[in-house]
Amino acid sequence: MKKAHTLHLVARKVVVPSVPFDFDSTFHKPDHFTSGDNYWEPGIRWQTCLWRGKTLGVKFENKGTRRKPKMAISLYAESKVGTTFADSLVSEMRYRYNLDLDLRGFYKIFKDDKILGPVIKRWKGMRPGHPSSLYEYLIIGIVLQNATVRRSIQMFKALLEHYGTPLKFDGKELRCFWKPGALGAVSEQILRDLKMGYRAKSIKKTDEYFGKKLVDEERIRGEGREAQMEQLLELYGVGPATVWYLLFDVFHHWDFFNHVSPWEQKIYSKLFFNKNPEHPVSVKKLLKYFERFGAYKQLAVHYIWEDLWWKRTHEHIPWLEKEIRV
């Protein structure tokens, strides 16, 4: 087993997110299952981050309130980092967690909506977002494919345990993602032995492609949705389901909703139509229903989705347990 690298506090920055801001629902998504690269408790999130080739520990702390947001970002590294580096990391986090997102338009339209209104009230200030780079998200997306939650977690943990770097910082020991290309010496068979199944090929190809720096995430961010979609679909192992996740989580499109996977279909059917999983509402009908949320349809469903998962953290929901199979 690899020995953990000990990191030291090298920078600390204060960040003021846009108003309103809810720290916990932004930095902890109960449906993003724990995998050993992050840890959350109310008011604090620890995570690892591979940024510009460095393996880092990052700690986010809530130092404000919904209406007067303020937070601290502490950076832990093996050796000193420059101001430019620290600033670039903070700016990346602002992007990934949507800390500057203006939600006022969304709230204004839907604050009195029968379904969304109460949810908005509960989660006012929650941002969508995802901690991963495009490469990292693709690996996660691949292990999500055609697998139940439990199996996906098992696959991701196996990868992180074998190829991730253990980091020790601020009393936590968490694993950091490997560099794109790091799986070059790992054969497809080895990945199969880690029970990746046929996904092994996609993981290999993705790693090889990103290792050669054939994808410029920054550049793709600057492009329009259609162009982004086209390029993402060209990647081996990426189809409609994965692209739909990517466009929301990595590229922050709130208005795009064209795909519903089978388990989500069952959950939406219950949530929006009170239909049991044995008789789910058709995908077509669900998509049509989401049209009511207009330019915010994906964001709206995210709010309702997260509301459900938070509910699950303090309440047993039998029909949901049956669907997710953690």
Next chain:
DNA sequence: CATCAGGGCCCTG
């Protein structure tokens, strides 16, 4: 015990 579908995608015909 055997069989089968699943948070999809690729590839073949």
Next chain:
DNA sequence: CAGGGCCCTGAT
């Protein structure tokens, strides 16, 4: 452009 095959796992 429809559908078979794929890894593994848990449900039946």
